[in-house]
Amino acid sequence: MDILFLKFLLEIFFLTIVFLHISKKNLDAVWAYTVQSLVIVVVLFDSFLQTHNISLLFITLLVLIVKVILAPVFFARLIRKNELIFSVSTYLNVPITLIVLAVFCVMAFSDIFSPLTGIISANQELLSLALSAMFLSLFLIINRKSALSQIVGILSLENSIVAFAIFAGLEQSFGLQIGILFDISVWLIIATVFMSMIYAHFGSLDVTSMKKLKD
């Protein structure tokens, strides 16, 4: 696949995280995560086309099933069941959030992280973008007050690391990828169950409403 097209895909990936920061509706956030995961699927499929490694195709299919189909379905069902239309707010308001995002991007493209982004010099821009995505995902987990947004943030961080690994040539063997994906699938189920438990006990997914430990 053309490097420009890969860059375009990664830019979409990056924009989904920016969107996750500013979206007000839970279902929109789930859609953004779905698009983001779809980008990973396309990039993995591109790797398969280049290498003709059949195990990579299998991994691509698994990622498609787990991240593009199952995870959004789990989240959408939870949202509909509990009528969680609107997302809980952020700690910082939108303008300050956008400024922080810009600072993280500058950091990721700066010389400080050039040893990381220069692992494959031809992919430096792509790796800088993937690193920005990692920082933004981390900030999403910190800045959002909703348990659902935190979960999506963690999954987005995982997607960003996967994107970085692909462009840095650090993909793992078939067995390991299966293991990692299995771990993430179990994590996803547990996180979804926990969100239901939080809603049942606290009547909201707002993590700031959890104050039972402050005694």
Next chain:
Amino acid sequence: MYHLELILILISFSIATLLCLVCKNRRIIEVSSLIASGVALLGSIIISLQVARFGAYAPFSFLSVDALGAVVMLIIAFVGVAATVYSVEYLRQETAKNIIGFSGVSHLHSRVREYFILLNLFMMMLFLAITVSSPIFAWIFIEATTLSTVFLISFYNKPSAIEGAWKYLIINSIGILLAFFGTLLFFSSTGSLANNGLISWNLLAANAANIDPLIIKIAFIFIFIGYGTKVGFAPMHTWKPDAYSKAPAPIGALFSGALLPAAFAIILKFKIITDAAVGPSFSQNLFIIFGLLSIAIAAAIIFVARNYKRLLAYSSIENAGIMAIGFGFGGLGVFAAMLHMIYHSFIKSALFFSSGNFLLKYYSAKIASVKGAINVIPVTAILFLTGFFAITGAPPFGIFFTKIFILSTGIKEHLFIVAAVIVLMFIVFIGFLKHATAMIFGQSSPDITPEKENIWLLLPPIALIALALLLSFYIPPFLYALLGDIAVHY
């Protein structure tokens, strides 16, 4: 001869998990879990003896145990068997006292089953994490320890327990993802997928010189923060007091006595690769910084603690800091830090078991609610007091000597750090003493009547404290050889 000990350990935990899944008979669930932990203890001792005598134990390409792995295996096995024995009686008492919320006999059985399924899975994941030869598999199994224990923290199904479990899940998941990123960066040295994708610890160490020093430094920081979250180093420790205080007492013991050493061991495995690439001073400085910060945070909070399980959690953070300082100072400090790890695991687990006994008697984890324990449950009170003296480093317990060895190692090059650590340890001692004496002595409430203590709730902590005391005066030759090997390589 085939070396099947490790496989036997894993099979025994798998069988115990399956039996817990399919059987409804409580006795079968308990006995199968006890047998599995017993097999694990026996297997760990045999493996450790072999490693001490013949060097690394590697029955298959995907499993290998070096001296560090052998010592940590022993710790996990001893704490594991004590926690399982304690769990059996503890859950029975909680059932009898209606502490485990349930809406019928069948629901109660399912809760007990759930507990033992997760306990056995947790133990199996711990053994796998420290014995697999691939860093990525180690990451998978450390992540699996989070997944297998999160429902144990929320076991009592109270809002505070859910909150503690959620914090644990989120903070540890972030930490473990950062560790994943760090691990992938270490792989940049190996180029294409070496050895059919199974990049082992040994392969990484052999390729350490090929890694860009800047990359390895950044990678090790990610590793340290990632697995350090699991260890509970400050400032990534925030999940620890919540999770420790909300989990059932035996799970708290396993967190502090088994999970902490396992995660610490993974950091140490990356440390030797980092040291080979950029020299030891970089990793040693990180250990010293995070170690000092952990002791300082624990000292600041331990004084104002209001919950005795949280108090124990902060004590774990302090002791993880002391171990980190030992590895940071290097030399004899490494030997002492490893011994400190052993003593801490045994004594802290005993303290958690004692805290479980307090909870069963007083129905509260608040320090203010526990008064005059020496008159109410005297053996537990004496055990807690002994554990307090042991964990804070009072002689003749081994922690007194390990602290002296660690500090004397660093006194020449890090005088101010040593001085700061001494002051902070003194604060911790005074803070802990204040709480321990308030709980043990004083006038108990008239509603709390003395009662005969159950032997099965006393035997595990007594055994662990006795073992720690024994090891304070006599270190078996095989253990000495293993610790010496670790001191040379780490």
